[in-house]
Amino acid sequence: MHQINCPWCGPRDENEFSYQGDANCRIATQSKAPEEIEDLLYFRPNPKGLHKEYWHHVSGCRQYIIVERHTLTHEIRSARLARSPQNQEQS
Amino acid sequence: MASYRIQNGGAIDRARPVKFRFDGKSYTGFDGDTLASALMANGVSLLGRSFKYHRPRGLVTLGSAEPNALAEIGEGARREANVQMTMVELHDGLIAQSQNRFPSLRFDLMSVNQLFSKFLVAGFYYKSFMWPSAFWEPVYEKIIRRAAGLGRAAEGPDSDHYEHRHIHCDVLVIGAGLAGISAAQTAAAAGSRVLMLEEHAWLGGVSAYDDDPVDFTAQLDGRDDLQILRRTTALGIYDHNVVLALERSGDHLGEIADGHPRQRLWIIRPKQIVVAAGALERPITFDNNDKPGVMLSSAARGLANRFAVAAGKDVVILAADDTAYEVAADLHAKGIKISAIADMRDQIPSFARAQIPENIRVIEAAQPIKALGRTCVRGLRLKHAGSVENVKCDAILLAGGYNPNVHLLSHAGSAPVWKEEIHAFVPADTSGPIWAAGACRGIFDASACRVDGEVAGANAAMAAGFPFGVKSLGPVLESRATLDRLHVSGKGKAFVDFQNDVTEFDVRLAAQEGYQSVEHLKRYTTLGMATDQGKTSSVNGLSVLADALGKDISDVGTTRFRPPYTPTAIGAFAGHARGRDFQPIRKTAFHHCHEDLGAVFVEVGQWLRPRYYPQAGEDIFSAIKREAKAVRTSVGVCDVSTLGKIELFGPDAAKFLNRLYINNWMKLAVGKARYGVMLREDGCLLDDGTTSRLAEDHFFMTCTTANAARVLAHMDYASQILFPEMDVGFCSATEQWCGLALAGPNSRKVLGGLFQDLDVSDEAFPFMGVRETEFDGMPARIFRISFSGELAYEINTHWGCAAALWEKLQAAGQSFGLTPYGSEALGVLRIEKGHVAGSEIDGRTTAKDVGLGGMMAKKDCIGKAMAMRPGMVDEKRPALIGLKPVNRADRLRGGAHFVSPHDVGVSKPVQSLGWVSSVADSPNLGHWIGLGFIEGGQSRIGERAMCVYPLKDEAVEVEICNPCFFDPDGERLRG
């Protein structure tokens, strides 16, 4: 049972979150080529190691958190708000 | 039967006798006994029958590693199978039954399995029950289930209740033996909050089996910095070091007080963990080593010292380890006759020998050949100094050395490593956040365990943020001499795994047949796969495998241990989340109004919605017809409070809606509502609903009951991740506004009677208009929207005003015969109009499929590019149509498939042309109608098709038609 350190709410139990998948697959605009969107939607890497992924604090502050989690050990390296400016610049 | 109770001593209360029943017979034990010790005291040593061969079995251990002494405890719905008698505290009225025997424990017919044992060797399931496959269910499975099984399941739903508790602590100590107690005391002294778990009702671990044990209760109980949970087993260590533990809080009580749980599941989130789980003694493998009377030497010692029970009148200790001599000394002191210590080693350390009186016979370099006796042990045949001797005895105590209990430590992921000095596996990494102390990491000496516990406790406290003077004393390893070869091959059955009846021969056979990896061996022979998870068998099995393969045991490795550590009732995991309490029930503000009318409810998600309102003498069909007809002829009222409601604010609210919905929202006027459709990122339909503009920067969205939570999460995603630059905020208002739909030709008159200040004329309040007003001094919103296709309004007001609104509406509607209608009639009305709902928006369909492709505006929106892919706009995709039976008396079925007429009645698989999604027996048309999806969609209107429903063996000829059956031009709703 993971414990995620929500930037708003502090350390909270995994039960309060809903997993929302790979955080490297933002499709903000539909003007991309369909093949590119298809890649983002259906061909997602499944790395053994650190993975950036969205966790929605759905039973808490309702913020999307970008969690950096090790897929083998479940160690959580970082948890940041998805909407913070530096995260938007990256994608 | 002879009593095996020792006259003096023990931690039993002789002033408090306890009566209990085993296999229908009454016995008496004492307070402080376990079921196992009480039966042994009464001379009952045959406690069960084995799994495969139905061989007689007796006690092996005193704790949760017990493989043999399993019983059914309790009766009826409370009966629990496969309970270890060693873990059952005796209490008045306890009822236990032996298991896996027919008709009785002494005389078991299934023990003929032993005669067929040549066919029941390793992998016998795979070999014997392979062919033909059609035999599996009717023949083989029945044979296997009868022959091989343990206890019977309970006869009804579990009538006990279980609770969950969550707890945080700085340091969790698992095991209150000497190492655990030292660790807990040290960590508490450092100032950390400590929680300690102990499986038994008493503290002290193996030291509680000493003749005069230290009473730790006084120094440990009632402290603020140290909480102890007794009768609590740590089941597993999970991700992020969460520990699940089961407290058997009620099992030792004859009766559980009302409102108290039988068991409590603790969900523990510690900062640091000290595992002090002790060690388990290992058996020695030789022929007939499973007879009742063969047990571990530690069990015999504990029986004598703690429970004042003699394991036998005349015992032989089969030794491969120095600890045999401590046991001998203790038993001798209790007056138990020791015929011999048969030591398998060539050389016996003098310090070991010095512990026992000189008159006890010690046989050096003894080789056990077999245990003698028909049902129970009558002697031990052994070879020594070149000759064979039968030593008479009624118990054989096995001292095979100790295996550190590495189960919990390996749950966390680290594989144990072989330690040659002690001939045992030890945890590889014990340096935090999961620390290990004492015997579970191979430190067996009592004083060394205390020091090791202090070091681990101080380390754990420090890592949790409570620095303390850490003693930098390294682990002390006592010199111990243990034989590493604990198996002796004979001609008979030498058991490695008692519970799953795996013999040494099975392990060798598996190795010979190529199952040489430990994981393969485990699955092929079932070694270590029983409810005891191989606590006593695993290392011995590995040792035989290593021998058979000519390898070192360290190269063979271990299988992975998995939680739970001990068998656990499913009820404990479910806790209170069972039956009606599985999830919350949501009721609308009008719930009691519906109840007063005798409504029948249906669950939609967690909501209870009125399904229909039967009147006297009405069945469901006539009620639905009456309600649906009332809406078309006069006026009906329906509770729509469960619809998801979301308020949106901000200068970019319209822009945001434009990205969510496929249609355009920029030009929607204030005071107007619009129907919208939204897509998932993959282009399939997500949801639909009506959204209104209440101000330039204020919108009010509705979504379907079932999808409300999903839509809100989708909007969070869109606003936080996709379009963070948009200035828009929103929140759920589902539980703030209650809502009623007022539908039917007379709805305007009823509305006008209710809101007398409001101009309800068509000119002042046109179709898709929205008006804000007041009801009872509270804000109210009225939307002229329609799902039924009639002139209709939705009235929303404050959730708390529901009762008043319902009452006043009844008064205003009385003269028009205002009829409440439920979700069934609502379904009929929308199918008559061809409006899509959840059965059509089923996660596979597109806007184009349901005939709403024309709504797609020339702008960017979520899912648009994917919805435009060639496969998603293919004209051949099944698209929405209506259908009616050619023979108007025929019934339609939801879920039926369209097939070509010459495929009807064909037994081979046929091509489906589409499916029927919704059906209704339309009271306004007088026959069944349906909505469905068929290849070619609207181009097939006017054609006929066959509709098959194989579940009921039905085939109905239908006519494909426009999905809107009623008032296709919408004159009624604009009227």
Ligand SMILES: [Zn+2]
């Ligand atoms: Zn939060």
